[in-house]
Amino acid sequence: MTEHLVDPDVPRDLHAFIAGLPKAELHVHHVGSASPRIVSELAARHADSKVPTDPEALVDYFTFTDFAHFIDVYLSVVDLIRTPEDVRLLTYEVARDMARQQVRYAELTITPFSSTRRGIDEGAFMDAIEDARKAAEAEFGTVLRWCFDIPGEAGLESAEETARLATDDRLRPEGLVSFGLGGPEIGVARPQFKPYFDRAIAAGLHSVPHAGETTGPQTVWEALIDLRAERIGHGTSSAQDPKLLAHLAERRIPLEVCPTSNIATRAVRTLDEHPIKEFVRAGVPVTINSDDPPMFGTDLNNEYAVAARLLGLDERGLADLAKNGVEASFLDAPGKARIADEIDTYTAAWLAS
Numbered sequence: 001m002t003e004h005l006v007d008p009d010v011p012r013d014l015h016a017f018i019a020g021l022p023k024a025e026l027h028v029h030h031v032g033s034a035s036p037r038i039v040s041e042l043a044a045r046h047a048d049s050k051v052p053t054d055p056e057a058l059v060d061y062f063t064f065t066d067f068a069h070f071i072d073v074y075l076s077v078v079d080l081i082r083t084p085e086d087v088r089l090l091t092y093e094v095a096r097d098m099a100r101q102q103v104r105y106a107e108l109t110i111t112p113f114s115s116t117r118r119g120i121d122e123g124a125f126m127d128a129i130e131d132a133r134k135a136a137e138a139e140f141g142t143v144l145r146w147c148f149d150i151p152g153e154a155g156l157e158s159a160e161e162t163a164r165l166a167t168d169d170r171l172r173p174e175g176l177v178s179f180g181l182g183g184p185e186i187g188v189a190r191p192q193f194k195p196y197f198d199r200a201i202a203a204g205l206h207s208v209p210h211a212g213e214t215t216g217p218q219t220v221w222e223a224l225i226d227l228r229a230e231r232i233g234h235g236t237s238s239a240q241d242p243k244l245l246a247h248l249a250e251r252r253i254p255l256e257v258c259p260t261s262n263i264a265t266r267a268v269r270t271l272d273e274h275p276i277k278e279f280v281r282a283g284v285p286v287t288i289n290s291d292d293p294p295m296f297g298t299d300l301n302n303e304y305a306v307a308a309r310l311l312g313l314d315e316r317g318l319a320d321l322a323k324n325g326v327e328a329s330f331l332d333a334p335g336k337a338r339i340a341d342e343i344d345t346y347t348a349a350w351l352a353s
């Protein structure tokens with residue numbers, strides 16, 4: 001258990017249960033998962049960077065005034081990823097951190113445009129993530145899949161490049177399962193990305209845009225209608241629209257909820273005001289995720305502890321939440337059944353002990 005992340009309002013044995021619970025993570029960013037250990041190593045490799053090398057100083061550096069400030073800091077860490085070897089190191093080490101939290105399966109959101117525009121060769125980039133994926137699965141037992149996302153604020157040039165990298169048969173990596181849209185939402189209308197999502201969907205990818213993180217429920221409707229979203233990244237403002245909640249519940253469209261992220265970027269004022277309870281009450285499938293965990297001073301286990309507190313969950317409730325993540329994933333049916341069985345076996349053994 002990571003001591004600094006122990007929520008005093010959650011019993012210690014529930015923290016211990018969460019720490020051992022097999023989990024799937026569906027909303028977590030590649031660069032945003034770089035721990036102080038990884039950031040320090042990359043910053044030391046590239047000494048001209050303004051990113052601190054001292055893990056202690058990173059805590060202050062990762063304190064954000066608003067979403068725009070978060071993106072500025074995020075891009076300064078992106079600037080540390082300069083070579084295919086940096087890409088491989090980041091990916092492999094992120095998987096190691098996930099395995100320590102009993103993450104069995106993760107869909108990692110990667111922004112290839114940010115790397116290719118900084119001069120990393122596209123083929124070498126794909127080889128680096130695939131090499132790390134295979135090594136991580138063999139060595140840590142964590143299965144990684146990729147979501148390639150458009151960094152919305154970088155415009156349609158980035159959308160074109162992301163769609164090309166995701167759909168070109170010579171480049172498209174084996175682990176790619178979905179297509180997303182990230183970055184700021186204010187001033188970056190979702191419908192303009194429809195042609196790129198159409199191409200990705202035609203190529204067999206699932207649609208998982210961010211929507212309703214920093215804007216209202218209309219953005220979530222646009223993600224559903226224009227981008228044919230199968231899951232919604234965040235979807236926080238959906239709580240403001242009862243018809244939207246009913247639609248998400250009826251169509252079984254999961255929300256990728258990341259509670260601590262929403263506080264860190266000031267999208268929600270306090271955890272107690274987080275709408276996760278409304279989502280559950282409305283019957284919307286809720287999954288728990290960490291988004292950019294070290295940047296937000298959290299990890300997936302802590303997000304489950306936060307959810308346990310906000311939703312009043314015991315071990316069985318937490319196991320159901322973990323199974324929501326498995327069910328909402330893009331794993332095949334035997335893969336889902338394997339992790340769900342593992343969750344049940346673990347929970348039964350825990351309750352019997």
Ligand SMILES: O=C(O)c1cccc(C(=O)CC[C@H]2O[C@@H](n3cnc4c(=O)[nH]cnc43)[C@H](O)[C@@H]2O)c1
Pocket residue numbers: 029032071074075078109110111113114115117149150151152153154182183184210213261291292
């Ligand atoms: O890479 C560039 O050169 C570049 C230029 C202009 C704009 C951008 C971006 O907008 C990058 C945003 C980046 O942020 C990622 N991200 C991480 N966490 C979140 C989140 O909670 N909500 C939205 N976006 C997030 C996202 O994957 C983009 O890659 C880049």
Ligand SMILES: [Zn+2]
Pocket residue numbers: 027028029182210233291
């Ligand atoms: Zn995100």
